[in-house]
Amino acid sequence: MSSMTSSQGLGSTAFLAVGGAPRPAALRGSGSSPSSERRSRGAGGSSSRRPQVTSHDTPANWTALTACLSLAASLAVERKANRRSATRASVVGLKATDTDVDLVAQLQLEASKLRAEVVSLEAEQDEQLQRNRLMLFRSFDLDSSGGIDDQELCKGLQELGLELDSPKATKMLRALDKNGDGKLQLEEFHLQAASKLIKEWRAEERAAENAQRALERQSKELESEKQAEQEFLASLPLENDDAGLPTRLASVLAYLLPLMDALRYGVPLALAFPFLQGPFSALFLISGVFNAVPLGLGYLALLIGMQSLAENTELPKLLRFNLRQSVILDVALLVPGFLGSAVSFALDAAGTPVSDELAATGNSIVFVLIAACVAYSTVSSLLGVAPTGLPYISQKATEAISDTRPNDEEDGSGKL
Structure with a gap:
């Protein structure tokens, strides 16, 4: 209905546009009645029966009117088609909504069926397990x-x-x-x-x-190590376990080397205690023999000779040990010498040189320590026992002469 109304409105508009409407001015300007108008038309019509054609009834105006009517009709058809398309889309949308609702309901129904099947299968499995357990129990x-x-x-x-x-x-x-x-x-x-x-x-x-x-495996490894040690000992020369008087005296004389080298540290003690001047004089006399060799080669020859004798496996083991230990003691005297030089250099650099009292005290301590080690080693050697009580020094001396195997007859008392 609305489309038809629109078409009619468009047609009327087109008709008015081409001048098809009656002219109101002509009607208002005429004061005669309709009857007089008919009479005038009748009087004039006797002379001419042809209709009067107004200016708006030309062919051009009819063509424009036809075009407008065609345009109005096409617009009406287009609007009607649009309404049908919208209506069809609405119907399709409603159908799609109904289809989605049905699909969700169907999925929910399928899910509930699957849950029910799972519960049923679990119940069946439990029953089967109970039956199997009962059968197994009866078989036992x-x-x-x-x-x-x-x-x-x-x-x-x-x-x-x-x-x-x-x-x-x-x-x-x-x-x-x-x-x-x-x-x-x-x-x-x-x-x-x-x-x-x-x-x-x-x-x-x-x-x-x-x-x-x-x-x-651990026991086998220990046995293997023990066997290897025994084989190693069997390959070593038999040690000389002589501990007679010559061996003991020679062991005591070996400690003259560290004593002569420590004399320079004991001078303050000799000056402080006059009874020490006799032994110091004897030691200085012996030391003078080696000092007579230029460039200190006398002491060097004595050191190398004692080292070579300590490596001789044919000599008594007690003598070899004391020779090695005296050499290590003599080498150990280098440590206080280096420390004293470092302290003196540091104090001189600080502007406070070492006092004579401090130097004498340090030298006396070094000499007393060396003298104590020599005294212990001398007494032990005179008793025929290896002086193995010096920390670290005795251990290194023992390791240096462990190149012989002990006699099977010895009881091991006082031995290395």
Whole structure:
């Protein structure tokens, strides 16, 4: 209806545009009535019957009117088609909405069916497990007493391929028997728990076996080391365990080297205690013989000679040890010399040189320490016992002469 109204409105508009409407001015300007108008038309019509054509009834105006009417009709058809398309889209949308609602409902129904099937399958599986458990329990319960003892448990597990002896079966029964009646009822019978216990026991056994093998390997390694040591000792020359008087005296004389080298540190003591001047004079006399050799080659020759004698495996081991220890003591005297020089240099750089009292005290301490080591070694050597009580020094001396094997007859008392 609206389309038709629109078409008519467009047609009227087009008609007015081409001048088809009656002219109101002509009507308002005429004061005669309709009857007089008809009479005038009748009088004039006798002379001419042709209709009067106004200016707006030309062919051009009719063509424009036709075009406008065609345009109005096409617009009406287009609007009608648009309304039909919109209506069709609305119908399709409603149908699609209904289809989505149906699809969701169908999916929900399928999901509920699947849940019901899952619950049903779980119930069936539980029932099947209970039936299997009952059948397995009856296969273990050989006497159909309603309980499984240790012998039945052992036999049943062995038939299933699980290695188990009677003590372990008894142990497993005690572990699974919750009520403590000495038998396994159906609610206490769990094959998974039994298998777990067996696996744990096997793991413990493997751990124990590994520990035992580790101990055996360690024992074999110790035996191999001991055998290698014995073979090494067997390859060494037999040691000379002579500890006679010549050996003891020679061992004492070996300590003249560190004493002569320490004389420069003991001068303050000799000046402070006159009774020490006699021994100091004798030591200075012996030291003068070696100092007579230019460039200190006398002391160097003595040091090298004592070192060579200490390496001679044919000499008594007591003498070799004392020779080596005296050489190490003499070399140790280099340490206080370096320390004293460093302290003097530092104090001189600071503008406070070392006082004579401090230098005398330090030198006296060094000489007393060397004299104490020599005295201990002398007394021990005169007793025929190796002086192995000096920390670090005796250890290094022992390691240096461990190139001989001991005699089988010696008892080891007072020996290296």
